[in-house]
Amino acid sequence: KQEVTQIPAALSVPEGENLVLNCSFTDSAIYNLQWFRQDPGKGLTSLLLIQSSQREQTSGRLNASLDKSSGRSTLYIAASQPGDSATYLCAVRRNSGNTPLVFGKGTRLSVIA
Amino acid sequence: GAVVSQHPSWVICKSGTSVKIECRSLDFQATTMFWYRQFPKQSLMLMATSNEGSKATYEQGVEKDKFLINHASLTLSTLTVTSAHPEDSSFYICSARDFNGDGEKLFFGSGTQLSVL
Numbered sequence: 001k002q003e004v005t006q007i008p009a010a011l012s013v014p015e016g017e018n019l020v021l022n023c024s025f026t027d028s029a030i031y032n033l034q035w036f037r038q039d040p041g042k043g044l045t046s047l048l049l050i051q052s053s054q055r056e057q058t059s060g061r062l063n064a065s066l067d068k069s070s071g072r073s074t075l076y077i078a079a080s081q082p083g084d085s086a087t088y089l090c091a092v093r094r095n096s097g098n099t100p101l102v103f104g105k106g107t108r109l110s111v112i113a
Numbered sequence: 114g115a116v117v118s119q120h121p122s123w124v125i126c127k128s129g130t131s132v133k134i135e136c137r138s139l140d141f142q143a144t145t146m147f148w149y150r151q152f153p154k155q156s157l158m159l160m161a162t163s164n165e166g167s168k169a170t171y172e173q174g175v176e177k178d179k180f181l182i183n184h185a186s187l188t189l190s191t192l193t194v195t196s197a198h199p200e201d202s203s204f205y206i207c208s209a210r211d212f213n214g215d216g217e218k219l220f221f222g223s224g225t226q227l228s229v230l
Contacts, residue, residue, distance in 0.1 A: 036221075041204070041226060043119070043206055043221055043222060043223035043224040044206070044221045044224075046220075046221075051216075089156065091157075093219070096212075096217045097145070097210075097217075098145050098162055098170075100147045100162060100208070100219075101147075101208070101219060103149075103156040103158075104156055106156060
């Protein structure tokens with residue numbers, strides 16, 4: 001059974017810092033990996049999706065990498081802003097079709113102005 | 114990207130009543146939808162997989178008679194929490210599968226916060 005772990009569980013940084021969030025998964029046979037942002041009491045915002053054949057994806061100040069063989073992914077946030085404060089969730093999917101995403105518990109990020 | 118509409122966004126009900134949550138794919142047909150539950154400060158846990166026109170597949174530990182799922186059309190799946198109790202208070206969120214020429218992706222609704230008094 002796939003298990004997804006995110007470290008750290010919580011992180012507080014001053015505005016302007018670059019930071020890295022970590023995600024690991026136990027079964028490297030994945031279809032894709034996705035990073036989400038969740039604000040308190042809200043739904044999910046998809047940030048980046050990496051297919052199993054890809055090594056990284058970039059969007060603005062965000063960069064996600066994938067090392068499938070070692071079961072790891074990182075989300076890099078450059079020049080953090082208070083508006084980046086949220087919970088960041090990593091999720092993996094084993095196959096397409098009727099296969100759901102399996103989520104980690106998330107990293108709660110606070111960016112202090 | 115594709116849009117998934119989930120309604121209501123929040124609901125408060127008395128213990129023993131039933132609550133229906135709707136999940137609609139607005140601009141695509143979703144043969145498969147997934148229902149998740151999230152308790153405070155926990156991650157999203159899959160409850161069931163819903164396929165259009167067939168019975169839902171429930172995860173271990175999820176009572177199928179308590180959490181009724183109906184996926185009668187390609188754009189609508191509903192989750193009914195029957196005889197709700199305070200321990201059912203949680204954040205429920207649906208996800209719909211969209212397959213097009215660019216490949217396959219999962220899109221999420223905005224979630225429903227259920228509070229049972």
